[in-house]
Amino acid sequence: MDGDFQLAPGARRIVVAMSGGVDSSVVAALARASGAETIGVTLQLYDHGAAVGRTGSCCAGRDIRDARAVADRLGIAHYVFDYETRFRDSVIDRFADEYAAGRTPIPCVRCNQGVKFTDLFALARDLGADCLATGHYVRRVVGAAGAELHRAVDPARDQSYFLFATTQPQLDFLRFPLGGMEKARVRAIAAELDLAVAAKPDSQDICFVPDGDYARVVRAVRPEAGEPGDIVDRAGRVLGRHRGIIHYTVGQRRGLEIGGTAAPLYVIGIDAPARRVVVGPREALAVRAARLDELNWLGGEHSGPLTAKVRSMAKPVAARLDGNTLHFDAPEYGVAPGQAAVLYADDRVLGGGWITETLPAEAALAA
Known part of the structure; x- marks a missing residue:
């Protein structure tokens, strides 16, 4: 073996x-x-x-x-x-x-x-x-x-x-x-070794949501998160209604059920206190930087180039870390608060942190 x-x-x-x-x-x-x-x-x-x-x-x-x-x-x-x-x-x-x-x-x-x-x-x-x-x-x-x-x-x-x-x-x-x-x-x-589990299927990523319905789990623990609200554009105009913010994540396109728009709309933000889902064009998802919390560092005295993954299935992209702010060399899409940014030097994990805030590329250009 x-x-x-x-x-x-x-x-x-x-x-x-x-x-x-x-x-x-x-x-x-x-x-x-x-x-x-x-x-x-x-x-x-x-x-x-x-x-x-x-x-x-x-x-x-x-x-x-x-x-x-x-x-x-x-x-x-x-x-x-x-x-x-x-x-x-x-x-x-x-x-x-x-x-x-x-x-x-x-x-x-x-x-x-x-x-x-x-x-x-x-x-x-x-x-x-x-x-x-x-x-x-x-x-x-x-x-x-x-x-x-x-x-x-x-x-x-x-x-x-x-x-x-x-x-x-x-x-x-x-x-x-x-x-x-x-x-x-x-x-x-x-x-x-004739182990009975040799052909056993792999477990799901979220082990306590075996049927994939995570909204049901959240609703059972926090019922208020399942209350409906407005879907609005970046100017605050109401475009439709949603069935609870727990059904939406940043970057999502499907399930909005909004018609009559010239271009596809994506979830670009969630205003939980107001129970509003904010939507916009794909370019509004572009992020230039992200602020990290609970940063864990395993890289020692590393000063060379690094890459970052902002989703588990995403490809690593070139970035640099300045304090607790991660700057992307090129705009990155679908960066959502609550997710993690994990930093690499080739195959080595340097560390990472939780994304608490993002800076849209549009705002960075306007600054």
Whole structure:
């Protein structure tokens, strides 16, 4: 089997975060094959009864059973910890609050930042582990100044965007053995070991929204976010009505149901207090700079060129960081408050922050 945990000399115990999917199951197998004592840990993030049978999620009832079955197959210890309340408070409620405020959240980052890489980190330490291994597709590379975070070899699976908030102490303790593998190889290892999850479908990005209806989740937590309001242009003229700001994000074109315009209209802003969706032409989406909050820096004394991703599926673009303001070399489109801007030097993750405000290219030209 493949896999290199880069264990420190004398390391004897590995804790593996097991979600019940094929990726973390293979990580557990690789850890076991390394000769170290391996302990699987699963965080229960949903009510067990309500979660049984739910598909397309992680850390639910069925997934807990799958993780336990894999642990039994590998002959390793497996523990389940109830983190439902913590997950609801730090991830689900915050997700709803962000949408209700007109922002576009990324709950996966908040989950990694809190429940997974803070709470699970502490659990691994309490269990006497020498490292915590996860099934994320990202690489940990030891450079001259210590551990660095790099993109995965498989660009279609790379999850570095979602891990920008990882701190240096966390990175020193974490291991990501799948970052150098293709997904097909991971499934092949699972099949070779006759793991029942070898062909299990991947979980959805937003694990607590298995049916894709995130508006329903937000409405259940923050009902006021589902109240209708006006769709207006940049001058404030009412063009139509919407069915709740939770159904709209910056850059969206479909679902506006506004006719009679000469050119297509896009969502260019959301005024949550007034329950207004602001629309305009595509050029109004162009952004020259973005202000970042909670900036996390992993790049050390970096002074060279960098690129930035402002959405998980976006291509990195040339940019420069001045304090907490990110300036794009060319106008960037679809930059939304609530999303993250992740900074790279080639394949290395330098850090990133949360987008709180944008400067339209039109305003920059007029200044």
